[in-house]
Amino acid sequence: IALTASAFATTPEGWSDNLDKALEKAKAEKKSVLVEFTGSDWCTPCIAMRKNVFSKKEFVDAASKKFILVELDFPKGDEVLSKKNEPMAEKYKIEGFPTVILLDPEGKEFTRFFASQFPTVEGFLKHLNESLEKKELD
Numbered sequence: 442i443a444l445t446a447s448a449f450a451t452t453p454e455g456w457s458d459n460l461d462k463a464l465e466k467a468k469a470e471k472k473s474v475l476v477e478f479t480g481s482d483w484c485t486p487c488i489a490m491r492k493n494v495f496s497k498k499e500f501v502d503a504a505s506k507k508f509i510l511v512e513l514d515f516p517k518g519d520e521v522l523s524k525k526n527e528p529m530a531e532k533y534k535i536e537g538f539p540t541v542i543l544l545d546p547e548g549k550e551f552t553r554f555f556a557s558q559f560p561t562v563e564g565f566l567k568h569l570n571e572s573l574e575k576k577e578l579d
Contacts, residue, residue, distance in 0.1 A: 453491060455501035456510045460529055463509040467546045473573065474544040475508040477556060478526075478535045482516040486557035487539040493560060500562045507573060508543075543572055551576045 452458045457466075460476060467474045477495065479487040494500050495512070504510060513526040515538070529535075533542055539556035552572045559565040 452512050452514070453496040453501070454498075455505060456495070456512045458512055458514070460511050460513065463511045464544070464546075464548050467509045467544075470509070471546055473508050473546065473551075473576075474511060474548070475504060475569070476511045476513060476529075476533075476542050476544065478513050478515070478530060478533075478538055478540045478542075480516060480538045481514045482518045484538045486555075489560065490539050490556045494556070494562050494565050497562050500565065503562075503566050504569060508569065543569075543576075545576070551579075 457463045460474070463474050463476075466472075477490075479491070481487060481491065495510075501510065513529050515523045515526055515530065517523075533550070533553075537555065540553060541556045542550050542553040544550055552575070554568070556565070559568045
């Protein structure tokens with residue numbers, strides 16, 4: 442894979458950048474949706490999470506079994522993309538980056554957390570599984 446300067450402006454493999462389409466797919470596949478709100482070119486914890494967790498094949502493969510993965514990016518270097526994603530940040534009242542929200546197939550939020558609390562693939566996957574188990578008990 443050739444890494445160009447713009448590689449960071451693109452959504453990682455296995456991730457969508459369209460929440461509405463992801464919710465349709467989640468409903469059809471009976472999966473939850475993981476939405477990461479990120480600043481890919483300025484937020485240091487976001488950049489670390491992408492490098493160490495979100496772009497890893499083992500993370501994408503494992504998380505995709507139960508979640509449709511969505512990245513909503515707010516890069517300083519791409520105002521068009523930031524503006525396109527702004528309504529979602531407002532809708533979900535995002536106050537910091539990298540925020541992850543988990544939605545059920547109907548689009549109802551069941552948890553949110555700062556991604557950087559779980560900086561490894563193993564830790565992040567464990568937290569996702571615990572969040573799903575909690576949701577199923579509710």
